[in-house]
Amino acid sequence: MDYNDNLPLSEAVFFILLSLLPGAKHGYAVMKDVEALSDSRVSLSTGTLYGALKRLLEAGWVRRVDDEGDETGRERKAYALTQLGKGILEAETARMQILVAITQERSSEGGVI
Amino acid sequence: MNLDLGRLLRTYTLLTILYPYGFRQEFSREMQAVFQEKLVAKKAAGKWALWRVFWEELRDWPGAVLTEYCFAFRETFGRGLMSLITEDKSWKIENRRDAILASLPPVLFGIGIALGALVIWEPWYVVPQWRLWTGVAIILVPAAVIALGGTLAIIKRLPAWGYTWAGGAVMGLVALVKLLAEDRADFGLPLLSPLLDVALLVILLLGISALVIVTAWRGWRQAGLTSLGFATIAGMSIFSLATAAPLNRYDLATLAAPVGVVMALLTYFYVRKGDVGRVIAILGFGVMNAVVFLVIFSAWDLPPGRPSPLIPLLVALTGALLVGPLAGLVGRPVRKVIQGS
Numbered sequence: 001m002d003y004n005d006n007l008p009l010s011e012a013v014f015f016i017l018l019s020l021l022p023g024a025k026h027g028y029a030v031m032k033d034v035e036a037l038s039d040s041r042v043s044l045s046t047g048t049l050y051g052a053l054k055r056l057l058e059a060g061w062v063r064r065v066d067d068e069g070d071e072t073g074r075e076r077k078a079y080a081l082t083q084l085g086k087g088i089l090e091a092e093t094a095r096m097q098i099l100v101a102i103t104q105e106r107s108s109e110g111g112v113i
Numbered sequence: 114m115n116l117d118l119g120r121l122l123r124t125y126t127l128l129t130i131l132y133p134y135g136f137r138q139e140f141s142r143e144m145q146a147v148f149q150e151k152l153v154a155k156k157a158a159g160k161w162a163l164w165r166v167f168w169e170e171l172r173d174w175p176g177a178v179l180t181e182y183c184f185a186f187r188e189t190f191g192r193g194l195m196s197l198i199t200e201d202k203s204w205k206i207e208n209r210r211d212a213i214l215a216s217l218p219p220v221l222f223g224i225g226i227a228l229g230a231l232v233i234w235e236p237w238y239v240v241p242q243w244r245l246w247t248g249v250a251i252i253l254v255p256a257a258v259i260a261l262g263g264t265l266a267i268i269k270r271l272p273a274w275g276y277t278w279a280g281g282a283v284m285g286l287v288a289l290v291k292l293l294a295e296d297r298a299d300f301g302l303p304l305l306s307p308l309l310d311v312a313l314l315v316i317l318l319l320g321i322s323a324l325v326i327v328t329a330w331r332g333w334r335q336a337g338l339t340s341l342g343f344a345t346i347a348g349m350s351i352f353s354l355a356t357a358a359p360l361n362r363y364d365l366a367t368l369a370a371p372v373g374v375v376m377a378l379l380t381y382f383y384v385r386k387g388d389v390g391r392v393i394a395i396l397g398f399g400v401m402n403a404v405v406f407l408v409i410f411s412a413w414d415l416p417p418g419r420p421s422p423l424i425p426l427l428v429a430l431t432g433a434l435l436v437g438p439l440a441g442l443v444g445r446p447v448r449k450v451i452q453g454s
Contacts, residue, residue, distance in 0.1 A: 027147040045170050046147050047132075047177025050140040055184075077143055 003091035017089045024065045024080035061085035117160050118152050121167045133185040134453030189446035204334045206273045206384040214274040216380040218259050218281040219345040223373015225255030226352050230366035280342020288350045325440050333441025340437030347433050348402040355409050402430050
């Protein structure tokens with residue numbers, strides 16, 4: 001599968017995938033993490049988060065995993081990256097690295113950013 | 114629980130109910146739990162912090178809901194046109210008595226028109242008054258029965274037998290208003306007043322639309338039956354044209370009885386058979402109406418240069434016949450997305 005067919009990612013999807021990279025998280029943890037990773041620039045509402053998660057689940061980029069539940073014993077669903085999701089995230093990161101490299105090269109030639 | 118927190122949580126729960134069925138089944142509880150966590154995390158910061166969390170959700174809510182509906186419709190329509198028909202729950206009237214009851218309006222109306230024509234038989238300006246009024250009464254009795262039956266069916270929330278009666282009653286009301294309005298228009302007068310006439314037109318249109326929407330929500334088969342009710346009354350009303358001046362063809366109006374019997378048989382066929390049978394019944398109604406119109410209008414010598422009303426009438430009648438099934442087919446994915454069934 002060519003990962004590049006799915007690129008570029010929206011900022012929200014990129015941050016959600018990035019948030020899940022270290023390990024599975026439940027919805028609220030993803031929300032907080034995205035906010036922290038983006039320096040509060042990206043703030044996901046629950047509707048936006050779960051809409052994106054629905055699409056990511058359907059595309060097979062993330063999967064649901066069992067969560068032991070919180071201190072109240074309430075069952076919570078957690079989400080984890082699949083191999084496909086990891087591949088997409090890596091491809092997107094590589095794409096952005098190329099963009100940054102090109103930009104740096106051009107600016108070293110005397111361009112102004 | 115904090116008063117504001119509880120209130121905001123309840124309001125948010127209501128907002129999640131408005132997502133498409135599939136989405137809310139899968140995520141609404143989880144979304145409510147996450148929203149509660151967000152509120153609890155901000156509780157210490159005071160009342161305004163809680164309202165701010167809610168405002169952030171509310172701000173994104175319309176876009177998020179719309180997006181989900183777009184995805185849900187795309188997914189449902191993406192299965193193809195045939196799935197709209199085949200995925201709908203099968204429906205037919207199992208009870209023979211109810212099936213016969215559903216098929217009665219065309220017979221009643223047809224026999225009423227035919228008997229009325231037999232009694233009057235001559236132009237209104239030569240026929241004795243008692244015959245004229247007896248004939249009119251004979252036509253009006255089945256019309257009143259259909260109106261009562263339709264009202265009863267609507268009051269009883271449209272049982273299986275009631276779709277044709279309700280459709281017939283509503284179309285009968287439209288035909289009656291049209292007849293009265295045309296009579297008044299001959300004298301250059303409005304029916305009630307220019308403003309009230311517009312209001313009446315809007316009410317009638319809303320009534321028809323409401324009936325179509327309610328039955329379409331139940332399925333294209335039920336909505337199709339309502340359409341047969343529309344087409345029965347709209348199609349058979351054409352026989353009254355044959356008796357009007359300058360035609361005065363009461364012999365043609367007696368054809369209403371056999372036409373009514375055939376329409377009743379087609380209706381019975383519709384409610385008892387499968388989908389192929391239903392399509393045949395709808396086509397049969399269309400052909401029947403077209404033949405009746407051609408017979409009536411071929412007897413009507415229109416002045417040269419005057420456009421025949423045949424084509425617009427046939428188009429309107431075909432529209433009445435198809436509006437139900439089509440609304441049902443379009444309503445099917447809407448119902449599936451909203452209600453999940």
